[in-house]
Amino acid sequence: MDDFLTPVSTTKVKRSGDTGPLIQESHTSNTKSKYTTIDSPDSAMEAFRGQPDLATVRRVVQYLATESNTKDGFNLLIPDPVSANIAYQLVNTTIPDYWRTLKENGIERQHIIRCLQNPCGIGAVITRLRPLIADCRQKKPVGNIRDASSHIEDLLEVLERILHGDRSPSQVWSDIQTHAKNSVQSRMMWKEFVTQVASGRILSLVAEAEDVLKEREGSRTASWLADGNEYGNWLGQNIAAFMNNCDKTDASVAAVVELCSKTLTLGYTDRIVNAMLLVLIDTESINAFEFFLSKMKAFEQRKYINSAITVLAKQYFASAVESKEDAFIKPSLIVSGVATFIHILIKNNELLREHLVSTMTKATIPSLDDSLAARRSVIAAIAQDEDNLQTLLENSLKLFGDSFYIKHTPILQQEAIAQTLVITCGYVQRSQPMFLTMMAKSSYHVTGMSNRIGASSPRARFLGIAVGTAISKMVDNPELQLKFDLDGNEAIEAKWYQRLTEINDKLGNIEALRTRDKPNMPKRREPTAEMVSRSKPPATKKARARPSKAAAITEIKGPRIIEVFSDSEEDEDADLVPYSKPDSDPEDDTDDPTEINRNKPTAPVYIRDLIVGLRDQENYDRHALALSTAAPLIRRKANFGTEVTDHIEELATILVGLQDNLELEGFAEQRQQALIAVLLAKPAPMAQWFARAFFSGDYSLTQRTAILTTLGLGARELAGLKDSSTEDLIPPTPSFPSKQLPPHLHALYSSPSPTNEPLAKITSSLSKQLLSPLAAQAADQLTGPNILKMRTFSSRMAVESRRQKPIPNALAQIVADNFFFPLTGRWWIQMRASNPADSIYTSTHLLPAFLHTLALLMQASGPNTLALPQMTRELWDLLLSVRSLALSDKPILGALLFAFLMLLETNEDKERLATEQGKELLETQEWVRMVFEGLPAGEEGGEDERVRVLAAGVVVRAQELVERYQRRLVGDLMDY
Numbered sequence: 007m008d009d010f011l012t013p014v015s016t017t018k019v020k021r022s023g024d025t026g027p028l029i030q031e032s033h034t035s036n037t038k039s040k041y042t043t044i045d046s047p048d049s050a051m052e053a054f055r056g057q058p059d060l061a062t063v064r065r066v067v068q069y070l071a072t073e074s075n076t077k078d079g080f081n082l083l084i085p086d087p088v089s090a091n092i093a094y095q096l097v098n099t100t101i102p103d104y105w106r107t108l109k110e111n112g113i114e115r116q117h118i119i120r121c122l123q124n125p126c127g128i129g130a131v132i133t134r135l136r137p138l139i140a141d142c143r144q145k146k147p148v149g150n151i152r153d154a155s156s157h158i159e160d161l162l163e164v165l166e167r168i169l170h171g172d173r174s175p176s177q178v179w180s181d182i183q184t185h186a187k188n189s190v191q192s193r194m195m196w197k198e199f200v201t202q203v204a205s206g207r208i209l210s211l212v213a214e215a216e217d218v219l220k221e222r223e224g225s226r227t228a229s230w231l232a233d234g235n236e237y238g239n240w241l242g243q244n245i246a247a248f249m250n251n252c253d254k255t256d257a258s259v260a261a262v263v264e265l266c267s268k269t270l271t272l273g274y275t276d277r278i279v280n281a282m283l284l285v286l287i288d289t290e291s292i293n294a295f296e297f298f299l300s301k302m303k304a305f306e307q308r309k310y311i312n313s314a315i316t317v318l319a320k321q322y323f324a325s326a327v328e329s330k331e332d333a334f335i336k337p338s339l340i341v342s343g344v345a346t347f348i349h350i351l352i353k354n355n356e357l358l359r360e361h362l363v364s365t366m367t368k369a370t371i372p373s374l375d376d377s378l379a380a381r382r383s384v385i386a387a388i389a390q391d392e393d394n395l396q397t398l399l400e401n402s403l404k405l406f407g408d409s410f411y412i413k414h415t416p417i418l419q420q421e422a423i424a425q426t427l428v429i430t431c432g433y434v435q436r437s438q439p440m441f442l443t444m445m446a447k448s449s450y451h452v453t454g455m456s457n458r459i460g461a462s463s464p465r466a467r468f469l470g471i472a473v474g475t476a477i478s479k480m481v482d483n484p485e486l487q488l489k490f491d492l493d494g495n496e497a498i499e500a501k502w503y504q505r506l507t508e509i510n511d512k513l514g515n516i517e518a519l520r521t522r523d524k525p526n527m528p529k530r531r532e533p534t535a536e537m538v539s540r541s542k543p544p545a546t547k548k549a550r551a552r553p554s555k556a557a558a559i560t561e562i563k564g565p566r567i568i569e570v571f572s573d574s575e576e577d578e579d580a581d582l583v584p585y586s587k588p589d590s591d592p593e594d595d596t597d598d599p600t601e602i603n604r605n606k607p608t609a610p611v612y613i614r615d616l617i618v619g620l621r622d623q624e625n626y627d628r629h630a631l632a633l634s635t636a637a638p639l640i641r642r643k644a645n646f647g648t649e650v651t652d653h654i655e656e657l658a659t660i661l662v663g664l665q666d667n668l669e670l671e672g673f674a675e676q677r678q679q680a681l682i683a684v685l686l687a688k689p690a691p692m693a694q695w696f697a698r699a700f701f702s703g704d705y706s707l708t709q710r711t712a713i714l715t716t717l718g719l720g721a722r723e724l725a726g727l728k729d730s731s732t733e734d735l736i737p738p739t740p741s742f743p744s745k746q747l748p749p750h751l752h753a754l755y756s757s758p759s760p761t762n763e764p765l766a767k768i769t770s771s772l773s774k775q776l777l778s779p780l781a782a783q784a785a786d787q788l789t790g791p792n793i794l795k796m797r798t799f800s801s802r803m804a805v806e807s808r809r810q811k812p813i814p815n816a817l818a819q820i821v822a823d824n825f826f827f828p829l830t831g832r833w834w835i836q837m838r839a840s841n842p843a844d845s846i847y848t849s850t851h852l853l854p855a856f857l858h859t860l861a862l863l864m865q866a867s868g869p870n871t872l873a874l875p876q877m878t879r880e881l882w883d884l885l886l887s888v889r890s891l892a893l894s895d896k897p898i899l900g901a902l903l904f905a906f907l908m909l910l911e912t913n914e915d916k917e918r919l920a921t922e923q924g925k926e927l928l929e930t931q932e933w934v935r936m937v938f939e940g941l942p943a944g945e946e947g948g949e950d951e952r953v954r955v956l957a958a959g960v961v962v963r964a965q966e967l968v969e970r971y972q973r974r975l976v977g978d979l980m981d982y
Contacts, residue, residue, distance in 0.1 A: 085191075128203075
């Protein structure tokens with residue numbers, strides 16, 4: 007091996023004049039930095055590039071901040087290489103190295119923020135965040151400890167401080183006006199800033215960064231820049247402040263309009279407009295909003311006015327419950343104030359006036375269909391122009407009597423157009439009575455009344471009668487007025503519609519809108535002395551052991567009462583057996599007297615005490631006791647006095663929004679009991695309240711599901727239907743207190759269950775009841791001819807014992823107008839106002855519970871409900887509209903098939919069903935058959951098998967109807 011490598015020659019090299027070692031120690035002296043003076047952008051850039059120390063960084067940022075505040079000084083917003091390099095060095099090097107040191111000094115912190123408060127600085131922060139986020143998400147090799155999360159936190163904090171406050175756009179625009187070289191450069195820089203803050207770029211990037219940080223520390227508080235609602239509030243406040251501070255030059259007006267236009271693409275229009283209006287109302291700057299609104303494009307103006315009406319309706323009229331009683335409707339300062347607000351926006355804008363007239367009849371703003379007070383405000387604003395008022399009357403009259411509209415529009419929207427029509431008639435009758443007389447005699451009204459009276463829906467007929475009577479009372483002589491024999495609630499409601507013609511809302515003062523005690527906000531009670539004393543921490547051991555000096559020197563003066571014992575009394579008491587000692591308190595096991603709590607809360611006796619206990623989530627014992635006793639207390643107080651009814655909306659608001667922050671045992675069941683008790687205290691108005699809260703309230707999926715469960719189980723209890731699901735949620739009659747709950751309640755509370763379990767139990771049991779006869783009939787057909795079978799006969803007594811006794815159904819009279827139609831009507835409003843695929847109401851978590859609730863409401867109302875035909879029509883249209891969502895989601899498909907089955911079973915008048923709903927019947931039959939054939943055969947007892955059974959049941963019931971009324975269906979569907 008040594009022979010393979012043979013040296014050819016060897017040469018020695020000697021370094022001349024180098025006698026020292028090859029590696030020598032270099033000695034450096036502590037000298038001052040060469041960047042002692044920063045007097046130009048170039049020197050600042052060179053200082054950043056030379057790895058500056060802390061003192062140099064302080065001088066540089068001070069120089070840049072000072073220059074940014076001078077008119078001819080240097081500012082990073084100017085797009086040139088020097089600005090880009092300085093911003094890059096400041097964000098990529100200085101902030102990671104020195105931010106946590108500099109931010110302790112308020113002046114130095116402000117200097118850095120001032121330097122970056124421009125499009126160039128914000129863009130540098132955004133550009134730096136992207137690679138840091140990507141780096142955190144990459145899988146790093148073993149041993150690599152590099153972590154960029156701390157740099158992301160610093161940049162997010164810097165970005166928060168850059169955008170903090172309500173003057174960011176104003177400050178950036180002022181800097182652009184000061185430092186821009188020409189108008190073209192000014193527009194380009196402003197456009198870049200608007201794109202950064204109003205297009206969702208910051209919002210999406212910060213949200214992505216927060217996801218990365220939460221993976222590393224789960225307890226982190228997310229930045230407000232990642233919350234769309236908070237970001238929308240910030241943007242709305244800044245836009246309002248920008249409008250107030252604008253100098254009204256052409257360039258400034260164009261800048262405000264561009265910012266307002268871009269915010270419409272963010273996706274939080276209502277939240278932005280809400281924040282804007284609060285600022286504008288408080289600062290009395292509505293005219294500024296009207297000025298800039300008129301400068302926008304037509305579709306942008308329509309979007310802003312729609313959003314403004316939606317926000318005003320939610321802010322001031324969200325909790326208003328309409329009481330349809332025969333009483334004078336009082337004018338409202340809030341209604342007049344909102345009317346004035348709307349009038350200011352549309353008084354000089356013909357486009358918006360025409361848009362509002364069209365909106366009142368086309369139902370493009372959901373809040374108008376949902377709130378009578380909101381419609382009153384809009385009509386009062388429109389009434390200032392007689393031409394627009396006449397147009398509104400004519401359009402409403404045409405639409406109200408249209409036969410297609412009567413047949414296919416939800417009752418909720420038909421009620422809205424009826425109320426709009428009679429209110430408008432009242433305004434027209436006071437200003438131009440002749441025009442109202444002409445419209446009352448026109449073919450629109452005559453044909454519309456005929457279509458209404460001939461409608462199949464009782465509710466549609468009643469609306470025609472109520473509106474026709476109200477109009478006739480205004481234009482006809484007493485002997486020629488329309489008169490209908492109505493009784494009960496219909497007579498009272500018809501008189502209420504006549505009262506609507508007397509409404510004459512005037513333009514009021516916007517000052518009424520500035521009050522902080524808004525109708526939809528519960529009043530905050532000031533803490534009482536008792537609450538303060540309970541919230542104080544327990545006294546120390548030393549304080550408890552030392553007696554009070556005041557007690558030691560107290561002397562009783564005056565006559566005394568002395569108890570005198572006689573020997574006879576003592577002899578008599580000798581035969582009495584003393585009570586045994588009470589059970590030991592677990593808190594007495596400790597020897598430390600400071601840990602013993604003798605001031606235990608007592609169960610609330612009054613509703614006001616219950617409300618205080620439900621709000622007090624800091625005191626565990628008091629809150630838990632209030633929640634556990636809420637349901638029996640509300641039920642006990644509901645029929646005695648007005649204590650519950652006076653606080654019922656506040657109670658419902660607290661209970662629906664309640665969260666289990668203390669992790670109470672049985673929280674969901676106890677809250678559900680209390681909600682059902684609130685509903686049963688005033689069924690009709692509270693059912694409307696719950697339906698409105700389900701769609702318009704800011705609640706979670708669990709809270710919305712609890713609302714649906716309340717409506718479903720409360721309706722079944724009103725109908726007198728008892729089963730295990732409803733009985734378990736009815737609190738028992740209070741008995742002597744013990745440590746062990748009754749068995750059924752102990753089982754309920756000991757095992758946690760999901761909030762929607764009662765609905766699932768009821769739907770499962772009803773499905774078995776409906777499908778069991780079909781299965782028995784199918785098995786009977788497979789066993790042979792009937793002549794070979796033996797039939798057993800039961801005695802009459804046995805048959806009578808099994809027959810269900812008739813029970814009073816208190817639900818049938820109120821289910822349609824208060825439970826069913828508010829849910830279906832608002833569902834259609836939400837679907838038309840947004841994309842159904844992106845709506846939470848069509849999600850797999852909420853839509854099945856919603857369909858189950860509607861099906862249970864129809865089943866509980868019974869086959870003899872007068873409004874059943876209209877309920878059937880609206881439910882059938884709703885079910886057919888969600889077929890595309892059900893094909894890809896088994897829970898939705900199961901709920902949809904159950905609703906179909908319940909719809910076919912509840913309608914006992916099969917002939918009417920085949921005659922009036924023939925097209926829907928055939929369409930349902932073919933679609934469910936196609937679904938049944940496409941479903942795989944799942945495991946016995948599994949979800950697939952359950953869905954197949956439901957589909958088979960719907961196909962069988964539909965097939966029975968089609969075969970029985972085949973001739974009638976063929977004759978009616980010749981043009982289908």
